[in-house]
Amino acid sequence: MSTQYDVIVVGAGTAGIPCAAAVAARGGRVLLVEQNDDVGGSLHLSAGQMSGAGTQLQKERGIEDHPRLHFSDAMRISKNTADPQLVNLAVNLAPDVIDWLMVEGFAMDPECPKIFYGHEAYSVARTYWGVDGGISILEVLRRVLTRQLRRGRLELRINTSMVGLVQDSRYAPVTGVKLRGPDGKVQTVLAKNVVLTTGGYAGNGRLFSRLTDGHPLFSAGMPTSNGTGILLGSAAGGAIRNGDKFLPTFAGITINGQSNRVDFYRMPSLTPQVRPPWEIFVNLHGRRFVAEDHPSVDERENRLLEQPEMSFWIVFDDRILKEAPALLGQGGGLAGGDWTPEAVREAYATHPSFKTADTVAGLAEACGLRASALTETVADYNNAVDSGTDSLGRKHLPAKIETGPFHAIKAHGAVLKTPAGLSVNTDLQVVNRKGQVVPNLYAAGEALGGGTLSGKSFVGGMSVTPALAFGRYLGSNLLKW
Numbered sequence: 001m002s003t004q005y006d007v008i009v010v011g012a013g014t015a016g017i018p019c020a021a022a023v024a025a026r027g028g029r030v031l032l033v034e035q036n037d038d039v040g041g042s043l044h045l046s047a048g049q050m051s052g053a054g055t056q057l058q059k060e061r062g063i064e065d066h067p068r069l070h071f072s073d074a075m076r077i078s079k080n081t082a083d084p085q086l087v088n089l090a091v092n093l094a095p096d097v098i099d100w101l102m103v104e105g106f107a108m109d110p111e112c113p114k115i116f117y118g119h120e121a122y123s124v125a126r127t128y129w130g131v132d133g134g135i136s137i138l139e140v141l142r143r144v145l146t147r148q149l150r151r152g153r154l155e156l157r158i159n160t161s162m163v164g165l166v167q168d169s170r171y172a173p174v175t176g177v178k179l180r181g182p183d184g185k186v187q188t189v190l191a192k193n194v195v196l197t198t199g200g201y202a203g204n205g206r207l208f209s210r211l212t213d214g215h216p217l218f219s220a221g222m223p224t225s226n227g228t229g230i231l232l233g234s235a236a237g238g239a240i241r242n243g244d245k246f247l248p249t250f251a252g253i254t255i256n257g258q259s260n261r262v263d264f265y266r267m268p269s270l271t272p273q274v275r276p277p278w279e280i281f282v283n284l285h286g287r288r289f290v291a292e293d294h295p296s297v298d299e300r301e302n303r304l305l306e307q308p309e310m311s312f313w314i315v316f317d318d319r320i321l322k323e324a325p326a327l328l329g330q331g332g333g334l335a336g337g338d339w340t341p342e343a344v345r346e347a348y349a350t351h352p353s354f355k356t357a358d359t360v361a362g363l364a365e366a367c368g369l370r371a372s373a374l375t376e377t378v379a380d381y382n383n384a385v386d387s388g389t390d391s392l393g394r395k396h397l398p399a400k401i402e403t404g405p406f407h408a409i410k411a412h413g414a415v416l417k418t419p420a421g422l423s424v425n426t427d428l429q430v431v432n433r434k435g436q437v438v439p440n441l442y443a444a445g446e447a448l449g450g451g452t453l454s455g456k457s458f459v460g461g462m463s464v465t466p467a468l469a470f471g472r473y474l475g476s477n478l479l480k481w
Contacts, residue, residue, distance in 0.1 A: 005031045005191040006481035008177055010162045010229060013041025014464055015445030015471035016197035017141040022475025024154040031189065032145075032154060033179060035161040035224060039145065040138045041199055042222050042446070043464075045264055046416065048134035049116065050468075051126050051461025052094035056102065058113055058126065065124050067091040074459045077120045077298070081245055081455025082462075085426050090453055090462065093469035098128060100472075104140045107131045117273035119458040120298045127460050137464065157181070162228060165194065165441070171237035171432065173439035192481045193440050195474060196430070197467075198229025200418035200446035205260060207231075211243040211420040216309055218412040220252055220264035225418075229447045233422045237438040238430035242451025243420035247458065248310050248413025250301045256351045262414040266338050268314065268327050270411075271297070276396040278324035279316040280381050281411075283307040286364060286373030288381070291394040298457055301413070310413035313355075313367050315378070319403040327409075353410035363406040417463050419456075421449020427478055428470055442479070444470035 009020040012034035020032040038044075053070035070091040074082060102108065107130050116127040130136020148154040157179070163186060164178035176190035201207045202221025209215065211227075234240050250270060252262030269275040277292040289312070290303040304310055314327070328339035339347075348354045357363040364374035382400040384390040390397065422443045423431050430441040445467040453462040 004189060005029050007031070007193045007195060007475075007479055008033065008189060008191040009195045009197055010177060011041065011197035011199055011445065011447070012039035012145075012156065012158075013197060013199060013445060014043055014137070014141075014467035016041075016195070017145050017471070018468055019195055019197060019444065019471035019475040020154055021144045021148045022472050023479060024148040024151065026476065027153065028479070028481055030154050031191070032156045033160050033162060033177070034156070034158045037159050039142070039156070039158070040134075042225070042416075043134035043138040043141075045220065045222060046134035046464065047264070048129050048137045048464055049461050050094075050098060050128045050465040051122065052098040052128070052465060053091060053124070053126050054095040055098040055113070055126075057098065057108070057128070061113070063113065063125055065126055067095065069124065070094065070122075070126060073122050073124070074453075074462060077122075077459045078455030078457045081451075081457065082459065083452050086424075086448075086452055086466075087462070089426055089473075090466040090469060093473055094461075094465050097465055097469045097472065101137070101140055101468075104143065106140050107136045116460055117271050118297065119460040120296060122460060134464070137468075162198070162232065165232050165236045166190065167236055170235070171436070171438060174236055174441040193442065193479050195479070196229040196233050196422065196441070196443040196447045197445045197471060198447050199225045200421065200449070201225055201227030201230065202415050202418050208415070208418065211240065212246045212418070213244055215246060215248075215305075216260070218248075218252060218254065218260055218262050218310065218414050220249070220262040220414045220416045221418070223261075225446075227418075229443070230420070230422055230449075233430050233438075233441065233443060233447070236430070236441055237432050238441065238443075239423040239433040240420055240449075241423045242449045245451030245454075245456040246305075246419040247298075247301050247456055248304055249416060249458070250297060250304055250413065251312070251411040252414035253353055253409065253411055256347070262412065264414070264416060266328075267414070268409065268411060269325075269329055272396070275325050275327075276398070278320045278398050279314045279327065280377070280401065281312045282315055282369070282374060282377055283312050284309060284369070286369040287377055288392060291390065291392040293394050293396040301458070304413045311410060313369070313408040313410050315363070315374070315401065315406070315408045317401045317403045317406050320399060320401065321407055323399070355408045356405050358404050358406070360401075360406055363408055367408050367410070417446055417450035419449050419451035421447050421452060424448060428474055442474055444474060
């Protein structure tokens with residue numbers, strides 16, 4: 001069979017669409033493959049948070065910033081655990097990506113750029129998101145994709161899965177892909193370049209445990225993110241790295257009836273800069289494990305990583321329920337929400353993660369905790385409120401937990417992006433452990449693993465922005481045919 005395409009891009013999401021569109025705009029013949037029945041990938045679930053230094057929006061608002069400052073901040077936040085070469089590439093491409101989105105009609109939230117405290121904060125206002133989160137980005141990408149589809153150089157196949165890469169042997173040049181179409185038949189399709197933009201593995205609990213040091217999966221990611229691209233890239237000769245750079249997001253509530261899935265848009269408000277906490281957090285032994293108002297989300301996430309099952313109970317009393325700012329808010333967006341009063345009442349009636357009891361001991365029993373441990377923990381906290389001095393260093397001590405009934409909500413370290421991914425060089429070519437290239441094979445987006453650009457941390461905007469940027473960069477500059 002003769003070569004049919006200049007480029008095959010597997011995965012029509014944040015990185016894949018701009019890559020395929022850029023190839024087509026250069027006159028290349030490109031096939032874009034998507035396993036789902038719609039394009040967009042994790043943008044359907046993501047807040048779509050981005051970051052970029054030296055953008056036109058910053059200049060218009062008098063914010064002085066530069067990619068070198070972005071690089072310094074990113075490496076500081078990651079504690080130098082991110083890949084410095086790829087971080088440098090990402091931050092230098094980032095401002096052009098933000099400006100490009102604006103030219104393409106992106107619906108930017110009018111508050112942006114701003115300093116965002118849901119992740120460890122940047123020193124400068126360089127974080128952006130759309131009015132509809134990831135969907136705002138997807139709306140732009142749909143327009144870009146449609147434009148190239150109409151020009152006839154780009155072909156899109158949906159409901160089509162990659163089941164193999166075409167090689168004579170491992171480490172040999174990749175010459176195509178094996179695809180299973182909606183009819184179930186497998187077809188070999190050849191190309192001069194193959195780009196893996198297949199996402200991560202947040203929908204594959206078994207693979208998550210295998211690649212991520214045995215940690216449990218409480219996923220807010222796409223259920224279809226099964227890690228196939230990463231595994232096939234590895235089988236072709238590429239190295240998988242950064243599984244040890246996992247950090248959970250602090251923190252999510254499981255969807256009723258789904259023990260390991262978290263609704264990203266219904267996260268409790270646990271960012272102290274947004275809502276100082278009135279509640280306490282206790283682990284599965286009934287003990288507090290972190291100052292609930294610690295200003296560093298990185299600190300809170302690292303302490304959560306150490307807890308059994310990466311899980312804890314948010315404990316409070318009836319006075320706090322009635323007087324404190326809402327822990328479960330309405331409105332969605334980056335702060336979480338969509339918890340109407342009716343939804344909260346229903347959760348307490350039917351959801352296994354919501355418990356109420358007349359006494360602290362009764363609450364402990366309902367939560368599966370030792371009554372003596374939780375009673376002692378609550379008493380110690382109440383003494384801290386009276387004295388103004390907390391053993392864990394908490395500063396915000398607004399009220400004791402003493403007025404029944406008592407309440408608890410179980411939360412878990414959530415996973416939206418997965419840490420392990422394929423190793424690439426600065427040309428985004430897949431490489432083995434010695435840095436040797438697997439010819440004709442490239443990767444971008446979450447297939448690189450979140451640990452590559454954030455290290456063992458969450459560096460704001462360093463998932464979505466590099467995915468967009470690396471996809472465009474590959475399609476516009478690097479791929480040859």
